[in-house]
Amino acid sequence: MKNLLKLMDLTDKEIIEILNLADQLKFEKKNGIPHRLLEGKVLGLIFEKSSTRTRVSFEVGMFDLGGMSLFLSSRDLQIGRGEAVQDTARVLSRYLDGIMIRTYAQEEVEALAKFGTIPIINGLTDYCHPCQVLADLMTIREIKGNFRGRKLCYIGDGNNMTNSLIVGGIKLGMQVAVACPKGYEPDAALMKWAAENGEFSCSEDVLGEASDADVLYTDVWASMGQEQEAEERKKVFKQYQINDKVMNVAKSDAIVLHCLPAHREEEITSAVFEKHSREIFEEAENRLHAQKAVLVKCLRG
Ligand code: CP
Ligand code: NVA
Numbered sequence: 001m002k003n004l005l006k007l008m009d010l011t012d013k014e015i016i017e018i019l020n021l022a023d024q025l026k027f028e029k030k031n032g033i034p035h036r037l038l039e040g041k042v043l044g045l046i047f048e049k050s051s052t053r054t055r056v057s058f059e060v061g062m063f064d065l066g067g068m069s070l071f072l073s074s075r076d077l078q079i080g081r082g083e084a085v086q087d088t089a090r091v092l093s094r095y096l097d098g099i100m101i102r103t104y105a106q107e108e109v110e111a112l113a114k115f116g117t118i119p120i121i122n123g124l125t126d127y128c129h130p131c132q133v134l135a136d137l138m139t140i141r142e143i144k145g146n147f148r149g150r151k152l153c154y155i156g157d158g159n160n161m162t163n164s165l166i167v168g169g170i171k172l173g174m175q176v177a178v179a180c181p182k183g184y185e186p187d188a189a190l191m192k193w194a195a196e197n198g199e200f201s202c203s204e205d206v207l208g209e210a211s212d213a214d215v216l217y218t219d220v221w222a223s224m225g226q227e228q229e230a231e232e233r234k235k236v237f238k239q240y241q242i243n244d245k246v247m248n249v250a251k252s253d254a255i256v257l258h259c260l261p262a263h264r265e266e267e268i269t270s271a272v273f274e275k276h277s278r279e280i281f282e283e284a285e286n287r288l289h290a291q292k293a294v295l296v297k298c299l300r301g
Contacts (some may be wrong), residue, residue, distance in 0.1 A: 001297045003113045003120045005166040019138050020090060022293035025069045029064065029289070035217035036066030037296050041097040043067060048074040048103040049224045053260060054123045054131065056119055057288040058100050061295060074237060089116035098299045104225055119298035126160055126225060131294060132259045133164040135286040137172060140215055148173035153213035155179045155206055156240045156267050158186035161219040161259055166190050178202040178236045179209035181236050205244060206239060213250040218242050218267040236264065255279045256260045
């Protein structure tokens with residue numbers, strides 16, 4: 001595996017291999033067993049959007065693996081002043097061993113991979129968030145033990161998170177159900193693929209989609225870059241919340257996941273968030289372990 005541009009590029013076997021390595025790296029980290037698998041390697045982190053978890057977990061991850069990272073904000077890079085991504089890719093390929101990029105257009109990530117000669121890892125675009133979903137899958141397996149036949153229900157905006165959850169869930173044999181308002185559905189091509197390759201549904205019926213779910217998932221109503229739509233979205237998404245009513249129709253042992261940051265009393269009530277905080281913060285921790293696995297797979301070839 002050279003790049004991680006989107007989950008659709010990985011086979012189910014490759015996803016499982018990443019999760020297995022992530023589990024091993026988590027065990028080693030918890031037990032003080034060093035794993036300096038990327039000694040001497042340098043990762044560039046290009047951020048065109050804000051981040052807490054992605055930035056910190058990639059930086060700590062590279063340190064744990066014996067390498068180092070460079071935080072490159074687009075505010076400071078020439079890319080922010082219009083230098084072509086093709087040129088940036090060719091220059092950075094001569095200094096670095098890999099790049100993680102968080103940006104708007106998926107095409108920019110694909111262009112970096114096309115023109116660069118080093119591994120490119122997608123740290124979130126408007127289209128998808130593969131690193132997050134690998135950590136989510138790791139968390140689901142850690143708590144539930146398996147994927148096949150489990151029902152994953154996502155409630156809210158059909159955004160980057162939804163797109164990646166659909167691909168990851170279906171590839172590993174989960175039933176994926178999405179509840180979202182009309183006009184805010186996930187990517188149409190991905191929904192078609194999901195329906196053809198597994199058990200998939202998407203409707204405005206929150207309780208219907210959530211019924212018997214093993215995993216409930218939500219994300220913010222307005223993503224980064226949609227700040228000007230936030231007020232309008234509060235009205236559109238009012239019913240698309242994980243609350244006690246939703247929990248009551250899910251399985252009694254259902255877990256709740258959230259990629260974070262969370263907006264309490266919007267997409268999730270404070271009560272449900274706190275009740276399920278153990279899972280949610282384990283999920284956040286697993287970003288570190290899952291990303292280290294991706295780094296090892298990409299940077300060691
Ligand atoms: N979930 C996630 O990607 O968090 P950050 O935006 O803080 O990186
Ligand atoms: N959908 C959110 C995810 C943040 C991790 C966003 O793109 O802002």
